[in-house]
Amino acid sequence: DGGITQSPKYLFRKEGQNVTLSCEQNLNHDAMYWYRQDPGQGLRLIYYSQIVNDFQKGDIAEGYSVSREKKESFPLTVTSAQKNPTAFYLCASSLYAGQGYEQYFGPGTRLTVT
Amino acid sequence: LAKTTQPISMDSYEGQEVNITCSHNNIATNDYITWYQQFPSQGPRFIIQGYKTKVTNEVASLFIPADRKSSTLSLPRVSLSDTAVYYCLVGNNYGQNFVFGPGTRLSVLP
Numbered sequence: 001d002g003g004i005t006q007s008p009k010y011l012f013r014k015e016g017q018n019v020t021l022s023c024e025q026n027l028n029h030d031a032m033y034w035y036r037q038d039p040g041q042g043l044r045l046i047y048y049s050q051i052v053n054d055f056q057k058g059d060i061a062e063g064y065s066v067s068r069e070k071k072e073s074f075p076l077t078v079t080s081a082q083k084n085p086t087a088f089y090l091c092a093s094s095l096y097a098g099q100g101y102e103q104y105f106g107p108g109t110r111l112t113v114t
Numbered sequence: 115l116a117k118t119t120q121p122i123s124m125d126s127y128e129g130q131e132v133n134i135t136c137s138h139n140n141i142a143t144n145d146y147i148t149w150y151q152q153f154p155s156q157g158p159r160f161i162i163q164g165y166k167t168k169v170t171n172e173v174a175s176l177f178i179p180a181d182r183k184s185s186t187l188s189l190p191r192v193s194l195s196d197t198a199v200y201y202c203l204v205g206n207n208y209g210q211n212f213v214f215g216p217g218t219r220l221s222v223l224p
Contacts, residue, residue: 004157033212042201043158043214058212090157098207100146105157 003027004106006091011111013085021076021109023091029104031097032074036060037088037108046089049074050097078111085113118202123219132189134218136202139183144206147178147185150214152199158214161200162187189220197222 035043045058049068063082094101119137150158175188201217
């Protein structure tokens with residue numbers, strides 16, 4: 001079964017702690033993305049990666065970090081510098097980076113920081 | 115970057131055809147138009163993509179006029195399960211424009 005997995009589905013953390021969200025894909029896609037979604041809002045791009053060992057900031061990268069050491073994996077770390085980390089986080093991948101390529105999304109991780 | 119404008123919400127009844135229009139006045143020559151569907155607490159799902167004229171697949175049709183400044187997603191005979199948020203995106207494979215605006219919240223009523 002090909003697809004994107006994100007874990008965990010729900011995550012709770014105390015303020016001031018860093019937390020890492022997992023994203024794995026077995027679609028053999030080059031490009032991967034992280035989005036944040038707040039209630040009633042659209043998705044905002046945090047980071048994207050066009051290829052292994054490369055990644056670019058999106059619109060709201062401050063307070064987040066990523067790595068892309070393997071093609072299949074694109075973990076996102078929410079650092080204590082992120083002012084409002086509570087949100088729904090979505091990971092996606094596409095064959096290559098670009099609007100012309102369909103993005104496949106994972107089920108999301110809902111992060112709550114108190 | 116091509117900005118898109120969609121209605122915030124729409125209501126429809128089961129069995130009706132629903133048309134959601136997206137405006138993108140400054141669309142660039144090499145931009146595609148793509149629509150995604152999102153159910154609550156799930157990731158968006160690709161519905162359809164087009165460049166010009168009309169595209170049809172098993173779930174929807176996409177109508178794009180000659181000037182490409184707007185596009186219309188058409189959902190035939192909607193059911194309750196089509197209640198979702200629908201996003202219109204405009205972009206190309208050269209710029210990294212992955213902007214999902216607030217979308218259109220479609221409510222299908224029995």
